[in-house]
Amino acid sequence: MGRRRKGRAVSGILVLDKPLERSSNSAMIVARAIYKAVKAGHTGALDPLASGVLPICFGEATKFSQYLLDADKVYRTTVIVGERRSTGDAEGEIIAEADASALTREAVEAVLSQFRGDILQVPPMHSALKRDGKPLYELARRGLEVEREARPVTISRLELESFVPGERAEVSLLVHCSKGTYIRSLAEDIGEALGLGGYVAALRRLQAGPFEESQALSFEQLQPLRDREAFDELDTLLLPLDSALQHIPAVSLSDTTADFLVQGQAVFVPKLPEGPLLRLYRGGDAQPQFMGIGEILDDGRVTPRRLLANM
Known part of the structure; x- marks a missing residue:
């Protein structure tokens, strides 16, 4: 043991x-x-x-x-335009430079429209994604680069909060994005679209789910x-x-029905909300006890998906 x-x-x-x-x-x-x-x-x-x-x-x-x-995430990030870094962020070495003095707020706003909605994004080499069982960042540290397949992500909101012009322009962005979105890749792609390069200088997560x-x-x-x-x-x-589960519809179960679920049996529940997942509670409306997550089967029954212990 x-x-x-x-x-x-x-x-x-x-x-x-x-x-x-x-x-x-x-x-x-x-x-x-x-x-x-x-x-x-x-x-x-x-x-x-x-x-x-x-x-x-x-x-x-x-x-x-x-x-x-x-769940979706919300970030505030500062992107430096006019410079590319090996890691896509401030910790990397400078690999390319350009003078961004002529860049305007209007030009940045115009480019941002390309990155709103459903887009394809190539994950950065400095990420925890694995290739042949090894994180990409380990390969990157050895100076290796492998081809990465572009993946679909969704940028629900992309706002330019501030713009500081200069040879290295500072662009502050508010980003609401789907899971799997890499802000470093977004910064690099925006810099590329501007023809000047870019990297993440600062990043703060404001919301997770x-x-x-x-x-x-x-x-x-x-x-x-x-x-x-x-x-x-x-x-x-x-x-x-x-x-963490408030986005999933909830149902309250009688003690008898809850006991059957705890034993691993699928049960019929009247007036089911839209599925496929449900938050399950034992007891009435006064003090319902959270049980876990259930799944609606094709025949309309509810089966346990993930239950708390000692229920």
């Missing part, structure tokens, strides 16, 4: 304000240590260069992290509570397990 991991069996979602110069995995490890949690996972990596909203799932919440991975910047907590806010071992106070900062 494997050795049981030590810690608290805490469950919930922490909206962390990830600091700069720290990887998402490193930030998750620190958050898990602060909460002394047995199990934790993050929901969509942010580069060390980026800060902002990083939902951390503890305990049973990790069962639903995929629904946050699939339903979670917003206003909800995010920093390590500076959390650590004093950990130092006092005020775990009850820390736990009150966690959001409920189902807070």
Whole structure:
């Protein structure tokens, strides 16, 4: 038998304000240590260069992290136009330069229209995507570049928030995008469309799925509570397990129907909302208990998809 991991069996979602110069995995490890949690996972990596909203799932919440991975994201980014970098961001080496002094706000606005809506985007070499089992960034660090297939992404919103002209023009953008969108690739593609090159100088995630910047907590806010071992106070900062799933329709089940589902059986539920997935609750409207996620079958029955333990 494997050795049981030590810690608290805490469950919930922490909206962390990830600091700069720290990887998402490193930030998750620190958050898990602060909460002394047995199990934790993050929901969509942010580069060390980026800060902002990083939902951390503890305990049973990790069962639903995929629904946050699939969610839209909102970013604010500063793009420097007039320079290309090897990594597509400020950490890379300069590989090309151009004078952007003649660039105007109007010219940038005109180019941005090309990148709104459904577009195809080639992932950057400095990404965690794998080729033959190895992350692309490992190949990039060895000076290798491999062909990457363009992938469909959706840019729902792309706004020019500010423009500072100059030999290296600064373009501040607000980006609402689908999962799998690389802001570095977007910056490079915009720079290419302007004929001047571009790279990401700063990046902050403002929203991930339903979670917003206003909800995010920093390590500076959390650590004093950990130092006092005020775990009850820390736990009150966690959001409920189902807070990541509010976009999925909900149904309440009787205790009998819920028991059948827990046993792995598909059940008939009257007046089903549109599917294919459902949030499942046990009990009436007064204090329904979240059970997990169910799936509507072709015959109209509901089958368990992902349930909490001890239901």
